[in-house]
Amino acid sequence: MKKYDYLIVGSGLFGAVFAQQAKAAGKNVLVVEKRPHIAGNVYTEEIEEINVHKYGAHIFHTNNKEVWDYITQFADFNRFTNSPVANYKGELYSLPFNMYTFNKMWGVVTPEEAAAKIEEQKEEAGITEPQNLEEQAISLVGRDIFEKLVKGYTEKQWGRDCKDLPAFIIKRLPVRLTFDNNYFNALYQGIPMGGYTKLVSNLLSGIEIRLNVDYLKQKDELDALADKVIYTGPIDEYFDYQIGALEYRSVRFETEVLDIPNFQGNAAVNYTDRETPWTRIIEHKWFEFGTQEKTVISREYSSEWKLGDEPYYPVNDERNEELYKQYKILAEKEKNIIFGGRLGEYKYYDMDAVIASALQLCEKELV
DSSP: OOSEEEEEEOOSHHHHHHHHHHHHTTOOEEEEOSSSSSSGGGOEEEETTEEEETTSOOOEEESOHHHHHHHTTSOOBOOOOOOOEEEETTEEEESSBOHHHHHHHHOOOSHHHHHHHHHHHHHHHTOSSOOSHHHHHHHHHOHHHIIIIIHHHHHHHHSSOGGGSOGGGGTTOOBOSSSOOOSSOOSEEEOBTTOHHHHHHHHTTTOEEEOSOOGGGSHHHHHTTEEEEEEOSOHHHHTTTTTOOOOEEEEEEEEEEESSSOSSSSSEEEEOSSSSSOSEEEEGGGGGTOOOSSEEEEEEEEEEOOTTSOOOEEOOSHHHHHHHHHHHHHHHHSTTEEEOHHHHTTOOOOHHHHHHHHHHHHHHHOO
16 A cells, blocks of 8 residues: 555655645655755755855746745745956956947947947957857957857856857856846746745645665665655666766855855855855855845865766757667656756756756646
């Protein structure tokens, strides 16, 4: 006799949203989580009364009203606006690329002058159909901005030369001929007050959760408890890497408490030169307009992923996409198991897209 309708593997946003909806539909749910805490990579840990984004900065933004209306039932969101700063060898530039950036780089004052400068540098480079990330970036913002603000950061982030990266990676780069410093051009944006862990805890209210449980090591025993499994872990790990391992980029964090109230004056500062080993520094208190006497910063170091590391960003190149397609065929043959989320679908998902995907599954599944 099965005890649960659904066993949910992973307590990140996908698993937590499905669990909440399943419970609301009268289903009996068990959530198992490999880590000693809930919330997956959106987990926030309180240090010095500051909600520290333990696995990297997470800034919620969406144009999807259904997703916004859904998620704001479980937390109040503040009005945080993402306006990162780029630091190139001590020179500071506005991100996203906008009129402040163009003025600092070239001394131009009007949008017409900025557009002309970009077009001039694009023509000098002779790019008509961008074939890689470098060509795509130069065609969007010109060579000067590419060299100072894109090249070093991107090569640290991906561990590859910009010429060897596909053009699509940079296509969503915001470029504006206005003085708008808002990185995300989204209708709804903010940070859940009290942190993401509190948000996920509210989603999972009243639901049985078992922490420190490695599903794949206890698969038969756990599968026997439920009619269906929602699996949000890495799809290739589920199949014991039988076709090969999918590639990811990983991130290492160095977090420290500083006995000062303000380290950099902004939540995110990107270090865009190649020589600085970290990609960016996050100062966590500014996500929630902190007034604490101390501050907490995290330096982020991008690295090539290897088995045992935390997978962060799927490397969606041709080889990996082909490999994922083969795993997807295997996944479709599995009985009573649904693969979802960033790792289960090997997809670079923003948070709102993860929630939308989970809600879509609920509509199909919970009828």
